[in-house]
Amino acid sequence: MKTRILGAALAIAALSGLLVASPAQARDGVSSARVRVDTGIPGGGALVTTTVDFVNRRKVIFRNFTVRDLCPGDNRPVQARAWWHYTDGTTGKSAVRTDTNGCGDDGTNFGNITPPSTKGISSVYLEVWLYTGSGTKRRNISLSRYNQYVHPGR
Structure with a gap:
């Protein structure tokens, strides 16, 4: 009798573990983009990082946008922004955020960014740029993250 109960409890625990690790959770996570610029100072560049958290079809939160x-x-400006694609094909973007911490170890954390939206959000990505000595800028974008509530399994 105890063996059957133990076996049933283990089976339920195993199934519960499978339900917790659903594909929907796999789309959220850390996103980043990096730019390396040859400014005569080896290793210099720019970085933007955030944790993408899709809440539902219409809401995404960029947590700890840094x-x-x-x-x-190199004493040159570093700037970044978040972008999102709506399900109707249009795009939106956050305000530009500028690192004000100079060459600090942590950069500047702007907290959370939550786009106002009444439309579905299909995907998001990050953009970062660093100004070069010639007055131009070098930029890079992250890979897109797809909203699991709009694109299940993608």
């Missing part, structure tokens, strides 16, 4: 000047510092 912009960082990679050391050694």
Whole structure:
């Protein structure tokens, strides 16, 4: 009798574990984009990182949106923004965020960014750029993250 109860409890625990690790959770996570620029200072560049959290079809939160000047510092502006694609084919973007921490280890954390939306959000990505000595900028974008509530299994 105890063996059957133990076996049933283990079977339920195993099934519960499978339900917790659903594919929907796999789309959220850390996203980043990095730019390396040859400024005469090896290793210098720019980095933006955030944790993407899709809440539902219409809401995404970019948690701990951080912009960082990679050391050694080159005293050039580092800027970044978040982008999102709506399900109707249009796009939206956040305000530009600028690292104000110079060559600090942590960069500047702008907290959470939550786009206002009444439309479905299909995917998101990040953009970061670093100004070069010639007044131009070098930029890069992250890979897109797809909203699991709009694109199941993608």
